[in-house]
Amino acid sequence: MTTKKNVLVFRPLPEDQLARLQAVHHVTVADPRKEPEAFAAALRTANGLIGASHTVDAALLDAAPVLEVISSISVGVDNYALAELHKRGIVLCHTPDVLTETVADTVFAILMATQRRVVELSNLVREGRWTKNIGDELFGTDVHGKTLGILGFGRIGQAVARRAALGFGMPVLYHSRRPVDLATQAPELQGRAMHTPLDELLARSDIVLAMLPLTDATRGMIDVAFFACMKPGAAFINGGRGATVNEAALLHALNHGTLRAAGLDVFAKEPLPADSPLRTHPRVTPLPHIGSATHETRHAMAELATTNLLQVLAGEKPTAPYDTAAA
Ligand code: DGY
Numbered sequence: 001m002t003t004k005k006n007v008l009v010f011r012p013l014p015e016d017q018l019a020r021l022q023a024v025h026h027v028t029v030a031d032p033r034k035e036p037e038a039f040a041a042a043l044r045t046a047n048g049l050i051g052a053s054h055t056v057d058a059a060l061l062d063a064a065p066v067l068e069v070i071s072s073i074s075v076g077v078d079n080y081a082l083a084e085l086h087k088r089g090i091v092l093c094h095t096p097d098v099l100t101e102t103v104a105d106t107v108f109a110i111l112m113a114t115q116r117r118v119v120e121l122s123n124l125v126r127e128g129r130w131t132k133n134i135g136d137e138l139f140g141t142d143v144h145g146k147t148l149g150i151l152g153f154g155r156i157g158q159a160v161a162r163r164a165a166l167g168f169g170m171p172v173l174y175h176s177r178r179p180v181d182l183a184t185q186a187p188e189l190q191g192r193a194m195h196t197p198l199d200e201l202l203a204r205s206d207i208v209l210a211m212l213p214l215t216d217a218t219r220g221m222i223d224v225a226f227f228a229c230m231k232p233g234a235a236f237i238n239g240g241r242g243a244t245v246n247e248a249a250l251l252h253a254l255n256h257g258t259l260r261a262a263g264l265d266v267f268a269k270e271p272l273p274a275d276s277p278l279r280t281h282p283r284v285t286p287l288p289h290i291g292s293a294t295h296e297t298r299h300a301m302a303e304l305a306t307t308n309l310l311q312v313l314a315g316e317k318p319t320a321p322y323d324t325a326a327a
Pocket of ligand 1 (some may be wrong): 074099289293
């Protein structure tokens with residue numbers, strides 16, 4: 001029999017997952033964006049937190065003296081003060097694997113949309129501007145057979161590579177800290193995806209895809225020099241974290257360099273500020289961070305996050321802990 005603990009739910013949870021928590025623990029639901037006072041009050045006695053997309057820093061942790069576990073409904077953990085969590089012995093859990101294929105679908109969708117100008121041309125029809133056959137000024141650029149360069153070759157990068165190599169005959173180059181052992185991790189990509197130095201990847205790729213986590217090492221790493229090394233006429237896609245890109249450098253590459261187009265699901269500041277030039281740039285396809293946003297996958301993420309939380313509060317090893325010691 002598990003001892004009843006205090007759980008603070010700080011983002012909406014599906015009813016069935018909320019019920020799993022309520023069956024075992026005292027549960028308070030309080031979204032800090034809407035109910036900051038109720039959130040602050042519940043934090044004082046919370047043993048477990050579950051939610052996503054909220055900055056958890058040292059000040060917040062100071063206000064949560066009995067916190068044992070945070071269960072994030074996300075794979076990315078850049079909004080958590082990892083070293084602080086480690087220092088305080090607070091367990092962090094996240095939701096890898098269950099979102100891999102969905103995020104890879106999103107990335108491929110934005111890649112296709114960017115190359116074939118899908119959103120721009122759909123708007124032409126919707127806005128009544130399709131009055132004659134389109135001319136070559138509106139033609140797109142092929143996807144099949146083009147070389148795809150992927151930065152960050154974790155689970156999602158590999159899932160995109162499978163779509164590209166096996167479905168679209170695209171040679172794949174990838175760059176990561178260490179080469180991935182394809183024989184054991186992704187045998188279907190053997191001979192189809194090559195570990196490549198960054199400068200060579202940028203020079204050879206028709207489409208460069210960033211799937212990088214946000215860390216001290218990756219923040220702002222996609223900068224002026226990066227875009228200057230890209231093949232003239234290439235496209236840039238970001239499905240990882242917005243702050244890995246210096247957005248002024250991206251705009252400069254689009255306006256004054258040789259970058260043809262960009263497809264962006266993530267931005268340095270989200271939601272994208274109304275005055276951001278990326279919002280309406282004619283060669284940018286922006287999406288509102290929808291990587292994992294399907295009914296099925298968001299439910300699977302909530303379910304895994306709930307399981308993680310219940311496991312830690314019951315004194316068990318969680319299914320998906322995040323190693324804060326490595327931060
Ligand atoms: C995550 O879980 O970190 C993703 O960004 C969600 O789309």
